[in-house]
Amino acid sequence: MSIRRRLIVVLGACTVFTLAVMVWAPTVGSTAISLSRVFDRSVGWDSNVDAQIFFVARLPRVLAGALVGATLAAAGVVLQALLRNPLASPFTLGVSAGAALGAMLAVTTRLEFGLLGITSIPLASFAGSLAATAIVYALAASQRRGLSTNVLLLAGVTLNTFFSALILFVQYIADFAEALRAIRWMMGGLEVAGYTPIVAALPFVLLAFGAFAVLPRTLNLLSVGAEAASARGVDVAAAQRLAFFSASLATGAAVSLGGPIGFIGIVVPHLVRLLVGADHRIVLPASALFGASFLVLCDLAARTVMSPLEIPVGVVTALIGGPFFLWLLVKRS
Amino acid sequence: MRVLLLADNVSFRYAAGTPLVVDRVTIRLAEGALTGVLGPNGSGKTTLLRLLSGSRRPTSGRVLLRDRPLDRLTRREAARQIAVVPQETELAFEYTAMEIVLMGRHPHLGVFTVEGAEDVRIAQEAMAATGTGHLTERPFHELSGGEKQRVVIAGALAQSASLLLLDEPTASLDLGYQLDISSLLTRLNQDRGVTMAISTHDLNLAASICRELILMRDGNVIASGPTIDVLTPEHIRRLYDVDADVQVHGHTGHMTVVPVRRTAK
Numbered sequence: 001m002s003i004r005r006r007l008i009v010v011l012g013a014c015t016v017f018t019l020a021v022m023v024w025a026p027t028v029g030s031t032a033i034s035l036s037r038v039f040d041r042s043v044g045w046d047s048n049v050d051a052q053i054f055f056v057a058r059l060p061r062v063l064a065g066a067l068v069g070a071t072l073a074a075a076g077v078v079l080q081a082l083l084r085n086p087l088a089s090p091f092t093l094g095v096s097a098g099a100a101l102g103a104m105l106a107v108t109t110r111l112e113f114g115l116l117g118i119t120s121i122p123l124a125s126f127a128g129s130l131a132a133t134a135i136v137y138a139l140a141a142s143q144r145r146g147l148s149t150n151v152l153l154l155a156g157v158t159l160n161t162f163f164s165a166l167i168l169f170v171q172y173i174a175d176f177a178e179a180l181r182a183i184r185w186m187m188g189g190l191e192v193a194g195y196t197p198i199v200a201a202l203p204f205v206l207l208a209f210g211a212f213a214v215l216p217r218t219l220n221l222l223s224v225g226a227e228a229a230s231a232r233g234v235d236v237a238a239a240q241r242l243a244f245f246s247a248s249l250a251t252g253a254a255v256s257l258g259g260p261i262g263f264i265g266i267v268v269p270h271l272v273r274l275l276v277g278a279d280h281r282i283v284l285p286a287s288a289l290f291g292a293s294f295l296v297l298c299d300l301a302a303r304t305v306m307s308p309l310e311i312p313v314g315v316v317t318a319l320i321g322g323p324f325f326l327w328l329l330v331k332r333s
Numbered sequence: 334m335r336v337l338l339l340a341d342n343v344s345f346r347y348a349a350g351t352p353l354v355v356d357r358v359t360i361r362l363a364e365g366a367l368t369g370v371l372g373p374n375g376s377g378k379t380t381l382l383r384l385l386s387g388s389r390r391p392t393s394g395r396v397l398l399r400d401r402p403l404d405r406l407t408r409r410e411a412a413r414q415i416a417v418v419p420q421e422t423e424l425a426f427e428y429t430a431m432e433i434v435l436m437g438r439h440p441h442l443g444v445f446t447v448e449g450a451e452d453v454r455i456a457q458e459a460m461a462a463t464g465t466g467h468l469t470e471r472p473f474h475e476l477s478g479g480e481k482q483r484v485v486i487a488g489a490l491a492q493s494a495s496l497l498l499l500d501e502p503t504a505s506l507d508l509g510y511q512l513d514i515s516s517l518l519t520r521l522n523q524d525r526g527v528t529m530a531i532s533t534h535d536l537n538l539a540a541s542i543c544r545e546l547i548l549m550r551d552g553n554v555i556a557s558g559p560t561i562d563v564l565t566p567e568h569i570r571r572l573y574d575v576d577a578d579v580q581v582h583g584h585t586g587h588m589t590v591v592p593v594r595r596t597a598k
Contacts, residue, residue, distance in 0.1 A: 003447045084425035214444050223425040230388035233412030233440030278426035
């Protein structure tokens, strides 16, 4: 099948599936609501409880899940190609640890600041992710030519450990309530208050996806090797920079919205590759779409399985993702 | 013969303060040439090929492609004229052979264009020419070393470039595949007029297919010219510190080299 046909078939199927999940998910919950009543125009907004639950209580959370899921999955694909390592994730390069440290500091210093309706924790975590990105880049770009992917990996992993130690230290000296609040943030969650946080994260995500849109064929070539890519006409240094910064920006925005929700960025790309092959022109958009529905479904499980108790969605993705990841690891060797 | 590629007094070092890996080298590749680059490990062969392909820029000196400075071309423009077959191809993901070959069309495609029927036709033709037409849908990582190398060469051919640079194309192949590759390269050179430069440690391969040789040691060219003039016991001794017996093989008509003993360095 030609690439064009495969794109249409795969992306068409993924889009339909994702949209169906996103419309269905808000109808499920402690109170059952029906779509026909939600969209019943004969009932006014004030008296249409189903519509209020749908649009006010549940849809923002589903949209946040879709946005975070799509972003983390796509960033995972880009970083795996950049590092030529199928086991890399959006959090491999220290972005999430930087974000976590930022959030941690915002919680413990009780600095309450805001910007355009965004509260201090997402702002601080976004700032932390940008700082981590800058540090890792400065280290990896210190070599004269292009990015050293080895240095990127080592710097990212080391920074992760270092930031984790700082987080533990801050937690240790913080009081109990603060520490608990920070730990809860680090479990990941999509309990957004309304649409404002989603709208705030959107420009950064769109900017990153704009870069993702021009990258796929280049990612194919980068995953064959830097020398080979250069010989096939890729400006390797520029492509690596674009991939690194766009994936880091996307990850930072997603983490500021939903916390560091693990495993999406690694499980989804692998599943998609098993189904559709390795061509990034299909893997990248398919992963974004599938990542969106996967996280929405995980969040659905998180809020219904032990209802009325809600499990943090990061725990659900890790419970599914952990064993799956190990299975992949064993299968690879 | 028109000069296709000229490296004019080029030098290269990988980082400031390190020794020159290529030291004031001047070479010409004529249109239609089939040139071998010989030299011991670390003599600068691979680096020289990188300078010729433009994937590295010389520290000093310049490379001209059809009289145009190579560093004025974008990577895309250069890749439409120069294709490279690296020593080894390790994939991070599981592409099919056809996908690898189609990647050769990259410099001919716009950012958002996908390969059309013409690109697929070129790729299929390249696979047919390298005897890999039956492998199209096979995962690349499941292929044998010889098949992989021929698929990679097909990818380079699909680039529709007029110059092909090959870095030790037979290094990890058994005798049968070595012969397959060498006859493939001769055929591509003669039938399609593809100009080639091949770095190799296989003196007999070089003797059998290359019409000119460039001998490198410690970043310098110590001799270059027609194979019959250059491939002498004296040169082989200077190149590898090995005494060798060089004869014209009666049956094949090309020279053969039999290493005899290591000389003192």
